[in-house]
Amino acid sequence: MNLAEREFLAHAAGQAADYVAGVCERPAGATAGAGELMKLLGGPLPAGPTEPTETIDLLGRAAAEGGVVASSGPRYFGYVVGGTLPVAVATDWIATAWDQNSGIFDLGPAVATAEHIAAGWLLDLFGLPAGTSVGFPTGCAMAHLTALAAARHHVLAEAGWDVERQGLQGAPAIQVVVGEQRHLTVDLALRYLGFGSDQLRVVPADGEGRMRVEALAGVLDACEGPTIVCAQIGDVNSGAVDPVSEICDLAHRRAAWVHVDGAFGLWAAASPTLRHLVTGVEKADSWATDAHKWLNVPYDCGLVFVSRPEAHSSAMLRTRTDYLPAGTPGERDAIEWVPELSRRARSLPVWAALRSLGRSGVADMIDGCCAHARRFTELLGACEGVQVLNEAVLNQVLVRFGDDDAVTRDVIARLQDCGTCWFGGTTWGGKAAMRISVTSWRTTPEDVDLTVAEIRTALAGALAAAAGGGEGGK
Template identity: 65%
Template structure:
């Protein structure tokens, strides 16, 4: 490698360190608009080669001018996106530098062994069945797809149908049952697999968004044929957790497969203090979660766990092409567990994060985020013009201002423009609300306190402005 080749790498490293070091004080949210960013990135395609260093400088300029939101910063509470642990970033840099296709053992033995170890650590940490199979897809959408594909395989194979060979045209109908508050990625997986969203039966939920077990019993009693039940551990609005143990008992009595959407909430199982909230989750048949959420590794990294490895493997890699090596006992081939063939070694940052944090470190991170969410609730409760719409179950809080959709959205916009913190809007039970998601390892008590001060100021300003407008 020449000095010219090293120069853009050195510059990228310096820019990354500068960005990460300044996260706590950088404006939260993007400040550069499309027009400004098009001036930075746009123009005609260059006619020939240019300077790699200048290209990297341009990327750094985009970040410096506010085109890169600090979603990994300590006061970003808009989406359940998580931050990035330094060791996970470092591992991800090495993944890019090594450029290993992490799909077959013989392409990268070290990565595949590390992935196997990471998989066993995940099972141990979350209390999931020791013999379950684990894959590392891009995120929860593909983890759902993988899980529902495995469920489809097993349920239809049990009914005498080979879905991988014969498709769904004349196959027995597979019913999908989910809580009425289920996440849209369940719908996406159903669409991608050919089930269609119209086949999903929604089970009524309580006022917190949790599936009502008695209603599930009623719905299942009216269905014939194969059934997949989708439970949820951690609603994206309220953090609510379905009674997953009871759901497993009911569903299994009816011969159904239980899939758990645990995108962020399943990490609660890593904490002995929070584990009772997900009691019985280990009795499900498949689980989907994201490492790029509460484990705080870089995007993109989901995790899929399936209690029936043979169904998992059959759904993902039914037959091997002649150019692929045969499966060998004790050697992990990632293509057996995820939809993609060519894939980066996204499991390596997971291994690095788990090795560095250890069991107690993961638990402390999850518990601290939950405690900080309670801190938000405690400071906002009782303030004039503030209504909390949910009890804190994990790390999610819904806040409404002035009991008015327009006021709520105006306060959110005012907060976002402050540059100090960032919260997103949502609609809960037909009313506009602000969503508070605490899932970043960097967030501390001072970030909560500073953000609450901004919330109070924004509400006061919006209220004064509305009071000054004469009634029509």
């Protein structure tokens, strides 16, 4: 590397470091629209080479002019997204600089070894069965696809059908049982695997969004043949946790496979104070979660766990081509556990985050977010005109304003405009609501208090406007 290349990389790293250093002071939401950003970043493809520093500086301008969402900041509560830990950011830079294809050991021994170690740490952290296989796909949707492909392999193999060799045409029909409040990525993964939405058997949920076990028993009684049950820990709106222990007991009595969507909720298992919420989760057959949510590492990093490694690897990589080396004991080949062959070293920041935080650091991060959610519940519950709609068991809070859809949506719009914080809307029980998702390690009690003050101001303005008082506090 010559001096100019080193100076250019240092310039880019400095720009990134400046962004991270200032993220707490940035407006929580983006302020630039598509038109402005098209003018800044678009135009005809240059006829010839452009100075790399000029290109990097354009990205700096895009951030400075409001084209970046400060989702890693302390007061972004719109979606279940974390605020990346500095050690994970730095490790991701290193992973990019190393430029390893982490599909097989031969292409990146250090990455493969770190991934193997991180996999073991995660099993220990979540209390999952020894020998469970682990994969690092792009996100929870692909984690679901991977786990449910393993489930499909296993239940059909038990019925005497080799789905990887014989395909689905003519295969025994698989019964797929899901909860009413399942996340859309479960349906997406099932669709990729050949299961249409009309084929799903849906179990109703209670008022918090938990699967009703008594209803599940009736649904399972009507199932014949190979069966897969999808449970959920951490409803994306309410944070509710399905009674997974009872679900597993019911399903396993009927030889059904249980898959758990724990996109963020599985991390409760890493906290001694929250572990009771997911009692029995280790009884399931597969699990999916995200590291880029509550572990606060960069995108894109999902996690998939399968209690039957043979089913897992058979569903992903049945045979190797001649040019790929045969697996060597003690050397991890990631292609056995995820759909991708060429893949970036996304597991390296996971290893770094876990090593830096340790068991207690992970637990403290999870517990802190849940404590902030309870603080939101207490402070907002004491505000006139605010309804808290759920029990804040994890990091999710649902609120409604003025018991009115229009007022609720107006409050959300005002908060999205204010810059101090950012929230998204949803529908709960057929009514408009605002979601509060606390997932960032950066959030403090002071951030919660400041945000609650902004919510009160927005509510006052929305109520005044609804009463004919114009813009009110907007």
